[in-house]
Amino acid sequence: MASHKITLALILFLTLFTYSNARLGPIKETELTVYFQDYSSGPNATVIECPPPSSGLNFSTFGAMFCADDPITEGFEDSSALIARGRGLNVISSLDGSSAHVMLSIVFIGGKYNGSSIEIYGNDPRTGYREVPVVGGTGKFRLARGYATFETLNFDPVRSHATIRSNLTVLHY
Numbered sequence: 001m002a003s004h005k006i007t008l009a010l011i012l013f014l015t016l017f018t019y020s021n022a023r024l025g026p027i028k029e030t031e032l033t034v035y036f037q038d039y040s041s042g043p044n045a046t047v048i049e050c051p052p053p054s055s056g057l058n059f060s061t062f063g064a065m066f067c068a069d070d071p072i073t074e075g076f077e078d079s080s081a082l083i084a085r086g087r088g089l090n091v092i093s094s095l096d097g098s099s100a101h102v103m104l105s106i107v108f109i110g111g112k113y114n115g116s117s118i119e120i121y122g123n124d125p126r127t128g129y130r131e132v133p134v135v136g137g138t139g140k141f142r143l144a145r146g147y148a149t150f151e152t153l154n155f156d157p158v159r160s161h162a163t164i165r166s167n168l169t170v171l172h173y
C-alpha cells in the first residue's frame with residue numbers, strides 16, 4: 001500500500017516536472033553586441049558619484065560609488081539607434097582601486113528586445129577586457145544566465161565620453 005502511494009507521488013511529481021519543462025520550452029542562446037554611451041561630466045552626465053563628490057570623480061578610490069543611466073545604442077556612434085538604458089551601480093570594491101563591483105540592468109526600450117531586461121552582476125577587474133556574469137533577466141530573457149564582456153573602445157576627454165562595447169552571451173527560455 002505504502003509503495004503504491006510512493007509510486008503515485010512519483011508519477012505526480014514527474015508529470016508536474018515534465019509539464020513545467022514543457023511550459024518553459026527549450027533553452028535558447030542569444031548573442032548580442034551593444035554599446036554603452038557613458039558621459040561622466042557636464043550638464044548631461046549619465047554617470048555620477050553618489051553621494052556627490054567634494055572634488056572631481058575619482059574612479060580609483062575604495063568605496064567610491066557611481067550611479068549610471070547610460071544610453072545604449074545599436075552601433076558604435078552615439079547617434080545610432082537607442083535600444084536600451086544601462087542603469088545601475090558601480091562600487092570600487094578593492095582596497096587598491098583595481099576592481100569594481102557591478103550591479104547593472106540593461107533595460108531595453110527599443111528594437112526587438114523592447115520591454116525585456118538583462119541583469120549583470122559581479123566583479124569587474126577593470127582591465128582592458130572585462131567579463132561580468134549575467135545572472136537573470138525579464139521578458140525575452142527570463143531565467144537568463146551567461147556572461148557579458150566590456151571593452152572601452154574610445155574615450156573623448158573633451159566630452160568625457162566613453163564608448164564601451166558589450167558582447168553578451170545569454171542562455172534563456
Ligand SMILES: *[C@@H]1O[C@H](CO)[C@@H](O)[C@H](O)[C@H]1NC(C)=O
Nearest residue numbers: 039041042043044045158159
Ligand atoms: C544637454 O542636453 C540638452 C537637451 O537634450 C541639449 O540641448 C544640450 O545641448 C546638451 N548639452 C551638452 C553640453 O551636450
Ligand SMILES: *[C@@H]1O[C@H](CO)[C@@H](O)[C@H](O)[C@H]1NC(C)=O
Nearest residue numbers: 057058059060061062096097
Ligand atoms: C584618486 O584616488 C587615488 C586613491 O585614493 C589616488 O591615489 C589618486 O591620486 C586620486 N586621483 C585624483 C586625480 O585625485
Ligand SMILES: *[C@@H]1O[C@H](CO)[C@@H](O)[C@H](O)[C@H]1NC(C)=O
Nearest residue numbers: 082108109110111113114115
Ligand atoms: C517599446 O515598448 C513600449 C511599451 O510597450 C512602447 O510604448 C514603445 O513605443 C516601444 N518603443 C519602441 C521604440 O518600439
Ligand SMILES: *[C@@H]1O[C@H](CO)[C@@H](O)[C@H](O)[C@H]1NC(C)=O
Nearest residue numbers: 033129149150151165166167
Ligand atoms: C565583441 O564582438 C566583436 C564583434 O562582434 C568582436 O570583434 C570583439 O572581439 C568581441 N569582443 C570580445 C571581448 O570578445
